[in-house]
Amino acid sequence: MMLMQQTLILNASTEPLTFVPVKRALVLLLKEKAEIVETHVSKRIRTEKKEFPYPLVIRLVHYVEIPRRFRALVSNAVLFARDHHTCQYCGRHKHDLKKKERLTREHVKPISRGGVDTWENVTTACSTCNHKKSDKLPYEARMYPKTTPFEPRYIALVLLSESIDEKQRPYIEPFVKTAFRTCR
Ligand SMILES: [Zn+2]
Incomplete structure (x- = not known):
């Protein structure tokens, strides 16, 4: 059995937020809380009545704030x-x-x-x-750290541990570079 590819959710600001199971992404799309950004080239999602493109990246219609408790x-x-x-x-x-x-x-x-x-x-x-x-x-x-400590974003943690789809990568990497910035 093929592993279900997870869907990357972007905030309304296009900042990457998290990955969710594709069915959860479909619900957000059907409720018009999100819109499709990237779909899988060949994979489709079938329900009893309809067939949908497989969402790889979706974007929330409204901006959401990330609560403190979800931070690593x-x-x-x-x-x-x-x-x-x-x-x-x-x-x-x-x-x-x-x-x-x-x-x-x-x-x-x-x-x-x-x-x-x-x-x-x-x-x-x-x-x-x-x-x-x-x-x-x-x-x-007289010892100062070379980089100012900062909190890494959740998405950066995902990148450190899991493999992601090539179509999802461009939506994450610019933000990872920002998150892993050097500011001195
Ligand atoms: Zn040292």
């Missing part, structure tokens, strides 16, 4: 990917680390100093830099 929790796997597996202090890639060194989650404002475990306060640091910075604030240690 901090995890080292995504954090390191966000920071391109590179220590944000010394600039070394994980492949350049010495045998006993490793990448770690570093709190820019240390927990002991009132910092919190949020995307905006965590950065990737090699164990040596993390140890050196210790519980100091950036200006005390």
Whole structure:
């Protein structure tokens, strides 16, 4: 049996939001809450009475705000990917680390100093830099992360883990580049 291709939903602003099962996408289309952007070249959806083009990308008619609770929790796997597996202090890639060194989650404002475990306060640091910075604030240690920490978008997390259709990719990638931006 062939795997059902999921449908990519874009916000009214064309920003990619999430993937849903194709049947869910059809419901949104039939209720005119969304419109078709891309369809599969050959696949069709059949119901008892009708046949529909297979929606690969749809766009919501009205803009939706994304509630806080749908945002991703901090995890080292995504954090390191966000920071391109590179220590944000010394600039070394994980492949350049010495045998006993490793990448770690570093709190820019240390927990002991009132910092919190949020995307905006965590950065990737090699164990040596993390140890050196210790519980100091950036200006005390004179160590500033090369990129300003930010929260990765949900869609970026999907890209990190799952394969997507070639027709869906162009709708996601420009936003991933924005999300994974370097701003210093
Ligand atoms: Zn380092």
